[in-house]
Amino acid sequence: MNIFGIGLPEIIVILILGLLIFGPKRLPQLGKTIGKTLKGIQTASKEFESEINKTLQLNENDD
Incomplete structure (x- = not known):
């Protein structure tokens, strides 16, 4: 499995670090926000x- 050059x-x-830094309550919210941001960038x-x-x-x- 290779996503964006990351195995x-x-x-x-990365997921473990995110869990430690943001905690289990904020991690789903953070993922949702990142997903919306990526979708917006893709649309633009x-x-x-x-x-x-x-x-x-x-x-x-015209030529």
């Missing part, structure tokens, strides 16, 4: 790519 042992260490990236493609198509049609 399973590294993921386990797709919109940006779409706008660039539209601009490139308009420039090709």
Whole structure:
């Protein structure tokens, strides 16, 4: 298993550190917030790519 270049042992260490630092009550809330942030970044990236493609198509049609 390899997610973002991080293997399973590294993921386990990160989860244990997160549990120790934030505690079991805040960890799910933190995960939810990180998930929403990543989803927002992904959506913004797709919109940006779409706008660039539209601009490139308009420039090709003008030539």
